[in-house]
Amino acid sequence: MSGFDKVVTSYADAMAGLKDGDTIIAGGFGLCGIPEGLIAEIKRMGTTDLTLVSNNCGVDDFGLGVLLQDKQIKKIIASYVGENALFEKQLLDGELEVELTPQGTLAEKMRAGGAGIPAFYTATGYGTPVAEGKEVKEFDGRPYILEESVTGEFAIVKAWKADRYGNLVFRHTAMNFNPMAATAGKITVAEVEEIVEPGELEPSQIHTPGIYVNRVIKGNFEKRIERVTTRKA
Amino acid sequence: MSLNREQIAQRVAKELADGYYVNLGIGIPTLVANYVPEGIEVMLQSENGLLGMGPYPTEDELDADMINAGKETVTAAKGAAIFNSADSFAMIRGGHVDLTVLGAFEVDQHGNIASWMIPKKLIKGMGGAMDLVAGAKNIIVTMTHASKHGDSKLLEECSLPLTGVNCVKKIVTDLAVLEVKDGAFHLLERAPGVSVDEIISKTAGKLIVEGDVPEMSFD
Numbered sequence: 001m002s003g004f005d006k007v008v009t010s011y012a013d014a015m016a017g018l019k020d021g022d023t024i025i026a027g028g029f030g031l032c033g034i035p036e037g038l039i040a041e042i043k044r045m046g047t048t049d050l051t052l053v054s055n056n057c058g059v060d061d062f063g064l065g066v067l068l069q070d071k072q073i074k075k076i077i078a079s080y081v082g083e084n085a086l087f088e089k090q091l092l093d094g095e096l097e098v099e100l101t102p103q104g105t106l107a108e109k110m111r112a113g114g115a116g117i118p119a120f121y122t123a124t125g126y127g128t129p130v131a132e133g134k135e136v137k138e139f140d141g142r143p144y145i146l147e148e149s150v151t152g153e154f155a156i157v158k159a160w161k162a163d164r165y166g167n168l169v170f171r172h173t174a175m176n177f178n179p180m181a182a183t184a185g186k187i188t189v190a191e192v193e194e195i196v197e198p199g200e201l202e203p204s205q206i207h208t209p210g211i212y213v214n215r216v217i218k219g220n221f222e223k224r225i226e227r228v229t230t231r232k233a
Numbered sequence: 234m235s236l237n238r239e240q241i242a243q244r245v246a247k248e249l250a251d252g253y254y255v256n257l258g259i260g261i262p263t264l265v266a267n268y269v270p271e272g273i274e275v276m277l278q279s280e281n282g283l284l285g286m287g288p289y290p291t292e293d294e295l296d297a298d299m300i301n302a303g304k305e306t307v308t309a310a311k312g313a314a315i316f317n318s319a320d321s322f323a324m325i326r327g328g329h330v331d332l333t334v335l336g337a338f339e340v341d342q343h344g345n346i347a348s349w350m351i352p353k354k355l356i357k358g359m360g361g362a363m364d365l366v367a368g369a370k371n372i373i374v375t376m377t378h379a380s381k382h383g384d385s386k387l388l389e390e391c392s393l394p395l396t397g398v399n400c401v402k403k404i405v406t407d408l409a410v411l412e413v414k415d416g417a418f419h420l421l422e423r424a425p426g427v428s429v430d431e432i433i434s435k436t437a438g439k440l441i442v443e444g445d446v447p448e449m450s451f452d
Contacts, residue, residue, distance in 0.1 A: 079358050082358070088303035088355060098334050100358045123368070125324060126397075128363060129395075130359075171298045173283055173299055175317050176282050177317070223297035225300075233293065
């Protein structure tokens with residue numbers, strides 16, 4: 001690496017420095033737009049006591065779900081989980097802690113974390129179990145709860161294209177949480193389908209500016225689909 | 234006769250107005266998209282980051298990068314926009330979505346809704362439901378009027394953990410259309426052949442019945 005060149009060529013280099021007890025912010029919605037190779041590398045490394053911040057936790061044998069197999073996850077902050085049996089078992093056995101967070105609040109926690117905003121008020125969750133123990137404040141007669149933002153030692157994201165400087169472009173709804181996650185890591189790693197030279201991406205079309213991204217690696221993606229739904233041609 | 238799922242969706246679709254941005258939840262609400270009235274244009278918002286959701290793809294169009302909030306493969310409609318999750322919930326929380334339709338376990342006469350958690354059963358999470366009920370201008374709930382054991386789902390006060398407070402404006406059940414205001418359910422329409430007495434007997438919360446209650450009509 002030199003100058004602004006963020007490209008690494010091995011997964012070991014991509015995830016170097018990850019240690020037990022770290023918090024990882026992950027992009028993805030279900031199995032759509034997930035950094036498949038980076039997740040596989042975390043599994044290979046065997047890092048434990050991880051706190052994961054991600055909308056979902058994958059399925060039994062794919063996505064973040066694979067990190068459950070060797071009990072690498074201590075806690076997950078997510079909006080919707082339980083698409084896998086292992087998750088349910090570890091939760092019921094008390095081996096896994098879950099902090100269920102409304103999806104929009106989760107996105108905003110990442111966005112705010114990356115933007116240097118420690119907390120924000122939202123009406124979402126007021127009067128529900130989500131509000132328990134949180135400060136309530138009224139604005140214009142409506143009650144809001146105080147939610148704290150999140151950051152992590154690492155953020156792992158999946159993009160469509162990157163240039164060597166770490167500028168990222170996402171494709172279709174594989175964008176989802178990835179742009180916010182990318183801002184919220186002390187070290188942000190992007191696994192991408194294609195790496196191009198600086199100048200090849202149109203500057204005004206870049207979704208995530210390279211300042212947020214520390215490492216870029218070209219991945220090979222299976223892109224598994226969780227629910228194939230089609231109509232007749 | 235009580236309404237079936239398709240008929241509930243068909244009745245909800247009459248609440249759509251031209252130019253509406255609409256978020257449809259999973260289950261019966263999804264079916265509403267099949268009954269958009271002639272001459273009306275609506276745009277469907279899917280909270281994973283798609284405004285202008287189209288139909289399911291053909292086999293040839295199938296794309297792993299193109300899904301809806303139910304994680305089903307979809308297409309983008311003409312004029313669609315795709316954006317990140319923070320932007321998606323900014324438009325939801327900021328009150329820019331005209332109508333949200335979602336299912337529920339219970340609704341009470343104050344417009345509180347419980348739709349995501351049954352204690353001691355597996356809890357999967359609220360997804361985007363809490364943001365949607367906190368932010369949409371208008372919220373319609375679809376559900377059966379009573380459980381299969383006959384317990385009313387329209388209550389004085391919800392018994393299950395809440396998804397949101399004072400937010401449900403209208404309910405379309407298999408038996409009736411009701412408005413929620415001023416701390417009571419107001420009976421607006423009844424399903425064809427369903428008596429007002431049956432609706433009264435299956436509504437546990439405060440129910441206001443005024444004058445002759447018309448039957449729903451289906452074209």
